[in-house]
Amino acid sequence: xxxxxxxxxxxxxxxxxxxxxxxxxxxxxxxxxxxxxxxxxxxxxxxxxxxxxxxxxxxxxxxxxxxxxxxxxxxxxxxxxxxxxxxxxxxxxxxxxxxxxxxxxxxxxxxxxxxxxxxxxxxxxxxxxxxxxxxxxxxxxxxxxxxxxxxxxxxxxxxxxxxxxxxxxxxxxxxxxxxxxxxxxxxxxxxxxxxxxxxxxxxxxxxxxxxxxxxxxxxxxxxxxxxxxxxxxxxxxxxxxxxxxxxxxxxxxxxxxxxxxxxxxxxxxxxxxxxxxxxxxxxxxxxxxxxxxxxxxxxxxxxxxxxxxxxxxxxxxxxxxxxxxxxxxxxxxxxxxxxxxxxxxxxxxxxxxxxxxxxxxxxxx
Amino acid sequence: xxxxxxxxxxxxxxxxxxxxxxxxxxxxxxxxxxxxxxxxxxxxxxxxxxxxxxxxxxxxxxxxxxxxxxxxxxxxxxxxxxxxxxxxxxxxxxxxxxxxxxxxxxxxxxxxxxxxxxxxxxxxxxxxxxxxxxxxxxxxxxxxxxxxxxxxxxxxxxxxxxxxxxxxxxxxxxxxxxxxxxxxxxxxxxxxxxxxxxxxxxxxxxxxxxxxxxxxxxxxxxxxxxxxxxxxxxxxxxxxxxxxxxxxxxxxxxxxxxxxxxxxxxxxxxxxxxxxxxxxxxxxxxxxxxxxxxxxxxxxxxxxxxxxxxxxxxxxxxxxxxxxxxxxxxxxxxxxxxxxxxxxxxxxxxxxxxxxxxxxxxxxx
Numbered sequence: 001x002x003x004x005x006x007x008x009x010x011x012x013x014x015x016x017x018x019x020x021x022x023x024x025x026x027x028x029x030x031x032x033x034x035x036x037x038x039x040x041x042x043x044x045x046x047x048x049x050x051x052x053x054x055x056x057x058x059x060x061x062x063x064x065x066x067x068x069x070x071x072x073x074x075x076x077x078x079x080x081x082x083x084x085x086x087x088x089x090x091x092x093x094x095x096x097x098x099x100x101x102x103x104x105x106x107x108x109x110x111x112x113x114x115x116x117x118x119x120x121x122x123x124x125x126x127x128x129x130x131x132x133x134x135x136x137x138x139x140x141x142x143x144x145x146x147x148x149x150x151x152x153x154x155x156x157x158x159x160x161x162x163x164x165x166x167x168x169x170x171x172x173x174x175x176x177x178x179x180x181x182x183x184x185x186x187x188x189x190x191x192x193x194x195x196x197x198x199x200x201x202x203x204x205x206x207x208x209x210x211x212x213x214x215x216x217x218x219x220x221x222x223x224x225x226x227x228x229x230x231x232x233x234x235x236x237x238x239x240x241x242x243x244x245x246x247x248x249x250x251x252x253x254x255x256x257x258x259x260x261x262x263x264x265x266x267x268x269x270x271x272x273x274x275x276x277x278x279x280x281x282x283x284x285x286x287x288x289x290x291x292x293x294x295x296x297x298x299x300x301x302x303x304x305x306x307x308x309x310x311x312x313x314x315x316x317x318x319x320x321x322x323x324x325x326x327x328x329x330x331x332x333x334x335x336x337x338x339x340x341x342x343x344x345x346x347x348x349x350x351x352x353x354x355x356x357x358x359x360x361x362x363x364x365x
Numbered sequence: 366x367x368x369x370x371x372x373x374x375x376x377x378x379x380x381x382x383x384x385x386x387x388x389x390x391x392x393x394x395x396x397x398x399x400x401x402x403x404x405x406x407x408x409x410x411x412x413x414x415x416x417x418x419x420x421x422x423x424x425x426x427x428x429x430x431x432x433x434x435x436x437x438x439x440x441x442x443x444x445x446x447x448x449x450x451x452x453x454x455x456x457x458x459x460x461x462x463x464x465x466x467x468x469x470x471x472x473x474x475x476x477x478x479x480x481x482x483x484x485x486x487x488x489x490x491x492x493x494x495x496x497x498x499x500x501x502x503x504x505x506x507x508x509x510x511x512x513x514x515x516x517x518x519x520x521x522x523x524x525x526x527x528x529x530x531x532x533x534x535x536x537x538x539x540x541x542x543x544x545x546x547x548x549x550x551x552x553x554x555x556x557x558x559x560x561x562x563x564x565x566x567x568x569x570x571x572x573x574x575x576x577x578x579x580x581x582x583x584x585x586x587x588x589x590x591x592x593x594x595x596x597x598x599x600x601x602x603x604x605x606x607x608x609x610x611x612x613x614x615x616x617x618x619x620x621x622x623x624x625x626x627x628x629x630x631x632x633x634x635x636x637x638x639x640x641x642x643x644x645x646x647x648x649x650x651x652x653x654x655x656x657x658x659x660x661x662x663x664x665x666x667x668x669x670x671x672x673x674x675x676x677x678x679x680x681x682x683x684x685x686x687x688x689x690x691x692x693x694x695x696x697x698x699x700x701x702x703x704x705x706x707x708x709x710x711x712x713x714x715x716x717x718x719x720x721x722x723x724x725x726x727x728x729x730x
Contacts, residue, residue: 040695081446092517097693120485122691123512123523124603147488152457157485159524238489326487328462330405 039099134184183268197342404464499549548633562707
């Protein structure tokens with residue numbers, strides 16, 4: 001057997017700490033999984049797109065356990081309580097006990113649903129994240145946020161629940177559609193914007209290499225993103241403070257996703273358009289230079305991401321969805337904005353008029 | 366205003382510690398509630414039976430907050446993910462934020478559902494238990510277990526989630542139907558059986574007084590039950606060990622509840638019949654004296670509780686439901702049994718034949 005190169009990062013959450021393994025071909029690495037499984041039963045949760053590609057490989061790596069799988073439909077529109085029930089059905093039909101491990105094999109939607117199911121099944125069973133998209137490798141599989149959507153708001157029903165480990169096999173990105181690669185880059189760019197200026201510079205220089213799927217560049221971007229996220233999560237597991245910065249562009253983005261109907265825009269696409277809105281608002285409030293807005297917009301466009309919201313969504317609709325955002329406190333909306341590239345802040349210190357003007361402008365483009 | 370007598374117990378769970386207030390007329394005590402509410406919004410979750418009796422009083426005590434309520438249908442058969450959604454709908458329609466407090470006003474079903482909804486809404490908002498039945502005052506409102514049922518098993522989907530406080534108003538028991546009073550006594554008797562022999566003796570002497578709803582006797586039984594439960598929960602919040610003893614009679618009982626269809630038997634009734642089965646099994650295994658089985662059965666019968674399972678349920682059906690019990694580990698069923706009155710143990714050290722014989726005998730009666 002060839003010795004695989006495995007980069008290991010640690011998410012430091014005391015008794016809930018766990019490692020993130022990043023490397024090529026890790027899905028075959030039986031030993032990685034076995035190290036983190038206590039019981040005898042493993043339920044792999046995946047979707048119809050991923051199952052034909054990687055389910056057998058994953059089940060092979062879990063040889064020796066009672067292995068079962070449940071295959072969900074693919075798409076954000078299925079991230080609902082109703083579809084979540086299918087995971088509980090599978091666990092109970094196979095008589096899985098409190099020591100069973102749930103493995104999330106797929107992108108962010110699968111990770112969110114399998115993680116939330118693990119958090120609730122018998123009041124909590126262990127789980128392992130095996131992210132197979134760029135977005136889930138750099139963002140959603142790290143940090144323990146799990147949830148499903150409600151028709152009135154994204155990720156409104158969920159739990160903070162940490163995995164036992166994250167196994168990010170960069171080889172699984174080979175099968176990722178271009179559109180999803182770009183969507184993942186939206187979150188990668190986010191880390192540069194909120195706290196890592198030199199990473200943003202690196203991205204400006206390497207965005208074409210990343211889009212060409214250069215393995216070394218991708219591995220570097222994934223690792224640096226995970227390091228940034230792990231540091232933030234370690235400092236603020238339950239989003240009482242600094243963790244909220246990870247939501248740059250997300251309040252606008254969630255409104256887009258809910259407004260056009262879940263699954264039509266990819267999460268990363270909505271975040272990209274939302275990031276431009278956040279940048280423009282930061283500029284109008286006098287915090288961010290015009291030139292920085294241009295750099296941000298340019299990089300997102302080069303990453304083949306949308307920089308305008310969907311034409312069919314009105315400003316009133318944005319405001320409706322933004323009013324139920326999790327960052328609303330006592331009726332007051334808080335937004336993540338930018339002071340400069342590499343520095344974000346969370347604030348409710350803006351006039352509603354500026355917000356409306358930014359959204360109106362985005363709607364008009 | 367008359368000064369109310371309020372007994373306060375503390376559930377010691379470090380940063381998740383909380384008080385249990387027990388007393389007559391506490392539902393009117395605004396100050397008790399306000400002390401434990403941080404935000405500006407309060408959602409009272411109750412059911413169709415309790416709403417006409419106590420909802421207005423409860424809302425009056427919450428004067429000064431944005432007060433909303435959601436009224437669910439009454440009964441264990443509605444403790445489902447589907448009905449749970451109604452709580453999320455109400456919270457989102459009223460645009461409740463992360464600092465909103467959920468108040469559970471009702472019996473065990475309402476407490477379990479409102480608590481689980483609070484655990485999941487926006488990944489966790491504060492909640493307060495206001496139990497209005499004997500069963501919920503002595504058992505389900507203390508200890509942070511929340512859940513809904515799945516057709517294949519009781520309480521299979523849930524969370525450990527502690528309330529900010531428990532407000533047990535003994536006056537609300539005045540409206541409790543006799544059948545539910547008895548059902549609550551099943552859990553009261555349980556505390557005597559598993560760890561408090563002198564309380565069991567007191568119950569043998571005072572069971573008729575309790576059934577006659579003597580206020581002093583009821584208050585004493587509630588307080589002593591809560592003390593027992595609080596001690597166990599403080600020692601083992603997440604049921605890794607000693608807390609499992611609280612499930613005396615419950616593995617049999619859950620099979621009865623699921624087997625006949627949720628809502629037909631009250632939880633406490635099923636637990637009573639299950640306790641007799643556990644006692645008989647303990648006797649057949651040579652641990653518990655025959656005379657103790659008689660005392661247990663007699664006390665439960667005097668409390669007007671069923672001591673046999675439902676005639677329509679076969680032994681095979683019991684075993685089917687018991688196989689998915691949360692105390693099953695690696696396919697091996699563990700049961701809470703009795704060494705003597707006042708001392709329980711959890712064990713898988715029994716032959717399946719003894720278990721079948723006990724169930725067969727219970728089915729034949």
